[in-house]
Amino acid sequence: MTEKQWRDRLGQMVRDYIRSPELEYYFSIKMNKPRAAVMVQQQSLFVRHRRDCWAHVSANCPVMAVKQRILEHEYEEIIRDDFSDYGHLHLIIRQGNSVGLEPQEIINAEPLPETRMALYAWSWMTSEMAWTESLAGMTITEWCNDDRLLGDLGGGQSTRMAKKWMDEMGFSWKEIPNLQAHSQADEKHSDMFLPFLAEHATGKKEAPAIQAARDSLAFNAMYRKGIAQAQAKIPL
Amino acid sequence: MDAEGWSAAFGELARQTMLSPELERYFSIPITRARAQLILKQLSLYVRHRRDCWAYVSGNCPVLAVKQKILAHEYEEMIRDQHSEHGHLDLIIRQGKAIGLSADDILDAKPIPSTTATLYAWGWICKKQNWLAGLSAMSMTEWNQDDRLLADIGGGHAFRMGQRWVDQLGITWDDLPNWRAHREADKGHVDMFLPVWEEYGKEENQALIFQAAKESEELYRMYQAGLADAMEKLP
Numbered sequence: 486m487t488e489k490q491w492r493d494r495l496g497q498m499v500r501d502y503i504r505s506p507e508l509e510y511y512f513s514i515k516m517n518k519p520r521a522a523v524m525v526q527q528q529s530l531f532v533r534h535r536r537d538c539w540a541h542v543s544a545n546c547p548v549m550a551v552k553q554r555i556l557e558h559e560y561e562e563i564i565r566d567d568f569s570d571y572g573h574l575h576l577i578i579r580q581g582n583s584v585g586l587e588p589q590e591i592i593n594a595e596p597l598p599e600t601r602m603a604l605y606a607w608s609w610m611t612s613e614m615a616w617t618e619s620l621a622g623m624t625i626t627e628w629c630n631d632d633r634l635l636g637d638l639g640g641g642q643s644t645r646m647a648k649k650w651m652d653e654m655g656f657s658w659k660e661i662p663n664l665q666a667h668s669q670a671d672e673k674h675s676d677m678f679l680p681f682l683a684e685h686a687t688g689k690k691e692a693p694a695i696q697a698a699r700d701s702l703a704f705n706a707m708y709r710k711g712i713a714q715a716q717a718k719i720p721l
Numbered sequence: 722m723d724a725e726g727w728s729a730a731f732g733e734l735a736r737q738t739m740l741s742p743e744l745e746r747y748f749s750i751p752i753t754r755a756r757a758q759l760i761l762k763q764l765s766l767y768v769r770h771r772r773d774c775w776a777y778v779s780g781n782c783p784v785l786a787v788k789q790k791i792l793a794h795e796y797e798e799m800i801r802d803q804h805s806e807h808g809h810l811d812l813i814i815r816q817g818k819a820i821g822l823s824a825d826d827i828l829d830a831k832p833i834p835s836t837t838a839t840l841y842a843w844g845w846i847c848k849k850q851n852w853l854a855g856l857s858a859m860s861m862t863e864w865n866q867d868d869r870l871l872a873d874i875g876g877g878h879a880f881r882m883g884q885r886w887v888d889q890l891g892i893t894w895d896d897l898p899n900w901r902a903h904r905e906a907d908k909g910h911v912d913m914f915l916p917v918w919e920e921y922g923k924e925e926n927q928a929l930i931f932q933a934a935k936e937s938e939e940l941y942r943m944y945q946a947g948l949a950d951a952m953e954k955l956p
Contacts, residue, residue: 598939605842613844703834707943 486691488683495621495698499628503638507706511713512645516653520716521584524646526594527712528663529577534604535623536563541611542619551620551681558677569666576663583660599711603704610697617686621694622701624678629705630667631675643668722927727918730931731911734938735864739871739878743942747949748881752889756952757820760882762830763948764899765813770840771859772799774847778855781848784921787856790913797910812899819896820886835947839940846933853926854933860914861934862941866903867911879903 486494502508514520536559543555563572581591596604611619628634630641639645647664650656658665686694722730738744750756772795779791799808814824832840847855864870866877875881879900886892894901922930 598936598943601936602838602842602940602943605845606838608849609841609845612849700834700837704838707835707838 486683486686488679491679491682491686494695495625495628496634498699498702499625499631499634500638502629502702502706503635503642505706507710507713508642511709512639512649514713514716515721516649516716517719517721518584518654519719520721521650521654522581522586522590523597523715523719524712525577525581525584525586525663526591527597527600527708527715529574529581529591529594530596530600530604531708532562532573532577534607538607538611538619538623541608542616542623545612545619546616548681548685551616551678551685554677554681558674561674569662573663573666576666580661580663583656584654597711597715599707599714603708603711606704607701610701614697615690615693617682617690617694618697620678621682621686622697624675624682625698625701626705627674629702631672632668633672634675641668722919722922724915724919727915727922731861731864731934732867732870734861734934735867735870736874738865738938738942739874741942743946743949747945748875748885750949750952752885753956754820754890755955757886757890758817758822758826759833759951759955760948761813761817761820761822762827763833763836763944765810765817765827765830766832766836766840767944768798768809768813770843774843774855774859777844777847778852778859781855782852787852787917790917791856794910794913809899809902812902816897816899819892820890833947833951835943835950839944839947842940843937846936850933851929853921853930856914856917857930857933858937858940860911861937863910865938865941867908868904869908877904 539555539559539562543552546552546555563574565572569575578588578591581588607622610622614622630643632641632644635641640648643664647658647661647668650661650664651658682694775791775795775798779788782788782791797809799810814827817824817827843858846858866879868876868880871877876884883894883897883900883904886897887894918930
């Protein structure tokens with residue numbers, strides 16, 4: 486597939502994902518601070534775990550240009566970018582402060598069963614499967630934050646959740662810096678790896694890469710359904 | 722803990738699993754032929770994946786006596802035991818015939834997303850974590866078949882689901898060779914590793930083994946919940 490065909494194919498999968506019953510449920514849960522705290526804690530595990538996963542993809546990939554692009558991506562996430570001088574975990578800790586969480590409550594968060602399942606599954610995918618598959622699996626989850634692709638469906642995950650937090654808890658953008666950053670940063674990240682999929686996920690490697698992207702969206706849906714179920718158990 | 726203590730701990734986890742909302746829902750859905758086919762096809766993926774997982778655990782384990790036990794376990798599953806001369810996959814294929822599945826339907830089965838996620842997760846535990854964690858994760862789910870432990874709450878998975886197929890599909894236990902075998906075989910498999918827990922499950926290893934067992938049971942619940950979701954979409 487050409488870069489454009491990859492964009493169209495992955496984009497359609499993400500549009501299907503954002504309209505899935507799991508995501509509809511995730512966005513249907515009315516928010517308060519204790520419920521939001523569950524999301525911040527699980528998101529901190531998700532975000533830190535992705536650092537392992539991107540490292541696995543890079544380690545398994547023999548193409549220097551791809552390794553460089555991953556390093557560029559990770560530099561922005563871990564070290565510094567337009568949104569933080571201390572990496573994106575810092576954004577989560579600041580966002581946690583808005584919902585009453587201490588940094589240690591975020592750093593020492595325990596995973597929900599669905600979170601653990603999804604993180605282990607992504608670990609397996611990125612550590613054990615072909616790098617073209619794990620690259621597709623990792624990059625597609627960032628497409629879920631792409632407002633350009635999902636604007637007509639209410640926006641990407643971060644934008645849509647940010648609106649809920651502002652509507653239902655009265656927050657400003659300044660109080661939700663992680664959601665604010667990811668509503669923008671991941672648009673750039675969405676574009677970063679398309680040329681490499683077009684160049685390297687070809688022939689017999691193409692279908693497995695598409696399947697990995699599909700699997701990864703399914704893991705993401707299960708992870709978010711787990712958060713929603715845990716939130717629903719907390720009284721409003 | 723001695724073997725008896727470990728038996729009580731694993732047994733309690735299995736009872737919690739079999740009484741969990743996920744399993745209650747799974748066992749509440751009426752069985753049709755299409756739903757039975759789904760269960761068996763996913764089970765064939767689960768069973769074959771466990772052969773990889775047990776091999777990872779053996780590869781990571783430095784204790785020859787434990788490797789021998791795993792080999793004995795796997796010999797029964799893959800080569801020959803009192804239930805089959807061709808390994809347990811043959812039992813699943815034979816069971817499939819009763820519900821209209823060919824051997825190829827079973828061998829070429831595609832995982833539903835929750836099966837993919839849980840199998841990847843078990844793979845990760847068994848290949849990448851401490852061998853005691855992998856062994857615990859693998860052994861733990863076999864406790865869910867133990868009718869001795871679970872009789873008062875409806876029996877182990879093989880008996881409970883097998884009986885539903887008998888009651889609702891009009892077949893007999895002779896048509897369910899895989900589950901008939903597992904009602905017996907997993908009792909021996911559960912007991913097999915109790916001496917290992919007694920010998921190696923000390924000090925910090927105790928928490929590690931117990932945590933892996935707990936995680937494995939969570940994965941088992943989510944695997945079954947995924948089946949329940951998929952079954953409800955079928956006629």
